[in-house]
Amino acid sequence: MTERAIIPDVANPPVTFTQAEIGWTPWLQPLAEDDLTERHLLGLVEAARAKSPYFRLLVRDPEALEARTKTDKDIFYNTRTGLPRAERELAATAASRSNGCIFCASVHSRFASHHSKRGEDVQKLLDEGVGAELGERWNAIVAASVALTATPPAFGDEHVARLTAAGLDELEIADVIHGAAFFNWANRLMLSLGEPTPAN
């Protein structure tokens, strides 16, 4: 028998970019928590992720989820050297704003605000879009992230030069590249496997 996609009836869905704690509901059936095997738990990496319908859906391919999750964590949390966390989250927010992932942008704009203490500038990026005036260093990071998010990618020598002029070294530029690139992975999963739900 052919399976059916879930068509949720979401009242008042989020239709603007926001830093509020909105939710997400899947269009395909996640695994039940009780049905998770050892391999699934390894794939989830953190036991707490078994509470999330998003991760319980992705864990249907545990190998892919495990490697994806470890890639994600290192790109964003390994901040002993390189670009500060706030600016990695800025790259993630810019990519999400450009692709149009309201849910991803909400999570990562909150992180960007928290780590930078520049919540108003982050909100400006959400409200005005990727052309918002945020000061040259942030403008350069947003422009590079948006160029890399385009298909085909429009990232060029001018973006590297602008980031260098803004004071980023090679490792920090590589961190911008990874932060924006990763959200071209995450945005596509979030946007295509479910939809945002309003904040409680």
Added chain:
Amino acid sequence: MTQVSPDVIDLLAGITPGSSLDRIRAQRPETREQAQQSYLALFRPKAFGEVSLAERQVIASFIAGLHRQPDIYEFYVNPLEESGIDRWLVEVLKAEIGAGRAIGPYGDYPAGPLSVENRAGLLYRVTDTNRDVLGERLSAALEHAHLLVFRPREASPQALQALLDAGWTTDGIVTLSQLISFVAFQIRVIVGLSLLSAASKRAAA
């Protein structure tokens, strides 16, 4: 027999041992390792499940072609050609890449204040003739890949239903979605690091 696979991002971004970018990547060993593990999980998994290796390679080649990255396209299409697969299939794939080219991201937002940012663009469908060569299942996968590459904000449960109707299961769709989205990531890391590597070499010259 275990065969060590070369690091795909290093290979395609032209990062050689001892180069400046090699040292940059060495400072992020977990990112480097897990990006490669992600590739292996999707293209050399322990079990292919319902998504065959050839299907995975066709879809990845299509995505690389849509991103206009000839080296990455060759990387995914070459093993397919060497596997003795129907040569006509590769010709069809090339034709579909040509028909699917666009500039993204585009598409409509949910109705509301963001509607002013809606951008119209190609709604790609495999041609009827080529659908016969590719089959319903692969044709549906290419249409879904195009949706996710160029207008992910227009994704919908109806798009997933189209995959289910073409014979995909929920498990298969999760793998397909990871594969499409991972390749979109991998391409951008390769493009970004290649440029950074070239800039670094020029600065050192």
